[in-house]
Amino acid sequence: xxxxxxxxxxxxxxxxxxxxxxxxxxxxxxxxxxxxxxxxxxxxxxxxxxxxxxxxxxxxxxxxxxxxxxxxxxxxxxxxxxxxxxxxxxxxxxxxxxxxxxxxxxxxxxxxxxxxxxxxxxxxxxxxxxxxxxxxxxxxxxxxxxxxxxxxxxxxxxxxxxxxxxxxxxxxxxxxxxxxxxxxxxxxxxxxxxxxxxxxxxxxxxxxxxxxxxxxxxxxxxxxxxxxxxxxxxxxxxxxxxxxxxxxxxxxxxxxxxxxxxxxxxxxxxxxxxxxxxxxxxxxxxxxxxxxxxxxxxxxxxxxxxxxxxxxxxxxxxxxxxxxxxxxxxxxxxxxxxxxxxxxxxxxxxxxxxxxxxxxxxxxxxxxxxxxxxxxxxxxxxxxxxxxxxxxxxxxxxxxxxxxxxxxxxxxxxxxxxxxxxxxxxxxxxxxxxx
Numbered sequence: 546x547x548x549x550x551x552x553x554x555x556x557x558x559x560x561x562x563x564x565x566x567x568x569x570x571x572x573x574x575x576x577x578x579x580x581x582x583x584x585x586x587x588x589x590x591x592x593x594x595x596x597x598x599x600x601x602x603x604x605x606x607x608x609x610x611x612x613x614x615x616x617x618x619x620x621x622x623x624x625x626x627x628x629x630x631x632x633x634x635x636x637x638x639x640x641x642x643x644x645x646x647x648x649x650x651x652x653x654x655x656x657x658x659x660x661x662x663x664x665x666x667x668x669x670x671x672x673x674x675x676x677x678x679x680x681x682x683x684x685x686x687x688x689x690x691x692x693x694x695x696x697x698x699x700x701x702x703x704x705x706x707x708x709x710x711x712x713x714x715x716x717x718x719x720x721x722x723x724x725x726x727x728x729x730x731x732x733x734x735x736x737x738x739x740x741x742x743x744x745x746x747x748x749x750x751x752x753x754x755x756x757x758x759x760x761x762x763x764x765x766x767x768x769x770x771x772x773x774x775x776x777x778x779x780x781x782x783x784x785x786x787x788x789x790x791x792x793x794x795x796x797x798x799x800x801x802x803x804x805x806x807x808x809x810x811x812x813x814x815x816x817x818x819x820x821x822x823x824x825x826x827x828x829x830x831x832x833x834x835x836x837x838x839x840x841x842x843x844x845x846x847x848x849x850x851x852x853x854x855x856x857x858x859x860x861x862x863x864x865x866x867x868x869x870x871x872x873x874x875x876x877x878x879x880x881x882x883x884x885x886x887x888x889x890x891x892x893x894x895x896x897x898x899x900x901x902x903x904x905x906x907x908x909x910x911x912x913x914x915x916x917x918x919x920x921x922x923x924x925x926x927x928x929x930x931x932x933x934x935x936x937x938x939x940x941x942x943x944x945x946x947x948x949x950x951x952x953x954x955x956x957x958x959x960x961x962x963x964x965x966x967x968x969x970x971x972x973x974x975x976x977x978x979x980x
Contacts (some may be wrong), residue, residue, distance in 0.1 A: 547613040556911040562613040574605040599628045658706040723980040730779045733806045736815035737826035738786025745875035746783040773889040813846045820852035846870035902952040
């Protein structure tokens with residue numbers, strides 16, 4: 546059931562809702578649409594349209610009614626009473642998909658917590674033969690009603706889940722702080738659901754990520770290491786897809802995957818280039834990113850599925866010559882080299898300039914730095930050693946600081962958040978000959 550509020554029903558919205566139903570395992574047997582200026586307080590869709598929906602459900606022998614709107618608890622109960630079938634609104638449908646797709650322990654806990662909070666507002670009095678408790682001598686009821694018992698049980702479970710998740714979040718934050726001491730540039734693939742993020746993630750990293758032509762195919766985050774042109778190592782994470790009208794209360798149901806987006810150095814915003822509503826979907830994702838606190842993180846737009854447009858792979862640059870968008874096909878593996886090149890360019894701004902002192906015998910290291918286009922200058926010292934002016938990410942500089950016979954003479958700061966300079970102190974592997 547889809548209702549157009551103030552405008553006719555958009556066929557694209559209806560198609561997306563059908564995909565949601567199929568992704569949840571349902572088999573659509575009938576579709577009812579309508580138009581109203583404002584929702585009806587009793588049924589949301591009005592008494593006449595509700596009667597039409599009941600007739601369609603009876604004619605098609607439907608088991609459940611799916612409504613592409615967020616219903617109030619009373620509206621949901623009124624429709625169920627009228628149609629005599631279970632009614633599931635948009636929020637409940639998405640939560641059901643989340644429950645099917647969650648694989649990690651944290652993801653399952655988050656989904657269960659969101660489900661309980663959703664259900665708690667929809668509890669109805671189940672045991673009508675029991676009276677409610679009454680005050681006063683001789684007026685006490687038989688005890689706790691089923692409704693009150695259900696609410697107490699749900700409340701207890703919510704408190705347990707909240708404590709468990711708080712502990713998991715604290716453990717994750719502790720691990721993130723430890724990793725921040727040796728920072729690694731991180732990428733997070735974000736985008737509208739079914740834009741091809743998991744296909745791209747698999748193509749870039751070789752990870753066995755789950756790929757399917759369905760909404761919310763990925764819920765739990767998958768993280769893999771990736772080496773960019775020039776040898777720079779980064780961490781890439783595949784995240785859950787976003788969708789239009791994503792309710793605020795459902796955002797908390799996948800905090801574990803959204804954390805990867807908030808903590809990323811660069812967001813790869815994957816867009817289905819073949820979708821006629823790609824601009825609208827891009828705006829929807831940006832709105833959710835802003836909501837979760839990731840709106841200020843730099844983005845590289847990745848227009849995927851160009852094979853459907855008969856397009857060519859290319860890099861689009863802004864007025865300053867910076868890579869702003871890349872056109873690729875992850876499934877056909879077109880333009881992946883251009884994407885990696887653009888990522889390397891964008892991450893270069895997070896690098897630091899430094900001066901290194903290496904012995905004349907370190908020819909292999911010198912060649913590797915030149916091959917990575919990291920050398921900005923070179924000079925010889927009176928004792929035959931070589932000083933190199935380089936520009937490298939923190940991770941590479943930290944590795945060099947722990948390399949035998951390599952001295953870090955100077956490290957310049959940058960505008961981007963980097964490790965404190967004291968982390969570059971030489972380790973004991975520097976030989977006495979290099980000191």
